[in-house]
Amino acid sequence: MARRYDPERRQRIIDAAIRVVGEEGIAGLSHRTVAAEADVPLGSTTYHFKTLDDLMVAALRQASEGFAKVIASRGGLEDPETDLATELAAWMGEWLAGDRTGVELEYELYLAALRRPALRPVAAEWAQDLADRLSRRTDAVTARALVALLDGICLQVLLTEVPYDEGYAREVLRRVIP
Amino acid sequence: MARRYDPERRQRIIDAAIRVVGEEGIAGLSHRTVAAEADVPLGSTTYHFKTLDDLMVAALRQASEGFAKVIASRGGLEDPETDLATELAAWMGEWLAGDRTGVELEYELYLAALRRPALRPVAAEWAQDLADRLSRRTDAVTARALVALLDGICLQVLLTEVPYDEGYAREVLRRVIP
DNA sequence: CAACGTTGTGTACGATCGTACACATGGGAT
DNA sequence: ATCCCATGTGTACGATCGTACACAACGTTG
Numbered sequence A, B: 001m002a003r004r005y006d007p008e009r010r011q012r013i014i015d016a017a018i019r020v021v022g023e024e025g026i027a028g029l030s031h032r033t034v035a036a037e038a039d040v041p042l043g044s045t046t047y048h049f050k051t052l053d054d055l056m057v058a059a060l061r062q063a064s065e066g067f068a069k070v071i072a073s074r075g076g077l078e079d080p081e082t083d084l085a086t087e088l089a090a091w092m093g094e095w096l097a098g099d100r101t102g103v104e105l106e107y108e109l110y111l112a113a114l115r116r117p118a119l120r121p122v123a124a125e126w127a128q129d130l131a132d133r134l135s136r137r138t139d140a141v142t143a144r145a146l147v148a149l150l151d152g153i154c155l156q157v158l159l160t161e162v163p164y165d166e167g168y169a170r171e172v173l174r175r176v177i178p
Numbered sequence C: 001c002a003a004c005g006t007t008g009t010g011t012a013c014g015a016t017c018g019t020a021c022a023c024a025t026g027g028g029a030t
Numbered sequence D: 001a002t003c004c005c006a007t008g009t010g011t012a013c014g015a016t017c018g019t020a021c022a023c024a025a026c027g028t029t030g
Helices: A009-024 A032-036 A042-048 A052-072 A084-097 A100-114 A118-135 A140-160 A166-177 B008-025 B032-036 B042-048 B051-071 B084-097 B100-114 B116-134 B139-161 B166-176
Strands: none
Touching: A009 A042, A009 A052, A009 A100, A032 A042, A042 B166, A052 A100, A052 A118, A052 B051, A084 A140, A084 B100, A100 A118, A100 A140, A100 B100, A100 B139, A118 A140, A118 B100, A118 B139, A140 A166, A140 B116, A140 B139, A140 B166, A166 B139, A166 B166, B008 B032, B008 B051, B032 B051, B042 B084, B051 B100, B051 B116, B084 B100, B084 B139, B084 B166, B100 B116, B116 B139, B139 B166
């Protein structure tokens, strides 16, 4: 039977789920594909996550935390000496220019909340965290508007394959900041 | 055998697909569910649409055209006497307050382009049409920015269940318009 | 050290899916 | 009138899915 003692089994399943979504999309997410990717038997994924929604919630939360760390590590966003619009436009450019799989993965999980109410609190927390962080540089209304505009600009790039235009992003972001 | 002569078969299948996506989401879309909804045999859906992507392209295109008609019928958007930000914020409020299924359906198909390259040209056309329409009231850069901001605000409402705030929308839209 | 509950494993069932294919039918071109 | 091909129908196959369940192993608690 060769039972494996694996105290981090649950975490490894989440990591595997994120890899699966990154490579195949949510459409390719199943208990079986995750089990194969994590190298655990089928029963193990169904034991730790009764439904796929549970698994997606865990994956979205982990993606959100990873995103928050990346944001936090970018000091320029908090430095009052920098221009906020310039900083945001530059950061978005780096993010979109990097690993496309990661960007698509995060947006796909985030947007999945549209049809899956279980994901909405996590998605809301994600957006709220980013807005809170921006609130250190501006007021709350502007912070929310910036989050909306950032999302909209990213979606235009991702959905329509229009190349990212940092100058355009900087310009319109600046308009929103009073 | 009772073969039915049905010259609008293809169109009825698209209509059925839109109803299925509206009620069950893209996850519930299959040749079989659409065939049942359209009251046609399975072979008929696979004949008219070889892949589900083909069917989604047709559905997205039809949704886009319906959306364009709704926009066009709203005269205020073109009337230079009205305030554009106020008009857009009011229109978004009506749209979001109306049939939620329709809103979710349109966004779900639109966002599906993230992972399905076949949908991207249609999604791009959708966004471009709206931007072109807005260009009659403002410049091209502002029009694109407005589309992005509208998308971002709608997503915040749909994903996080924050109630729509028309005053907030009007305010930030106004900032983008030079 | 014994009982128990958590964690892990293997397998099976019924449902659903995309796909393929053989065949029927009838409109329109010739 | 005849032929051809787009259109429509029915069925079957293999793959995959969620779910359930019986059982094994191990850590913990008493």
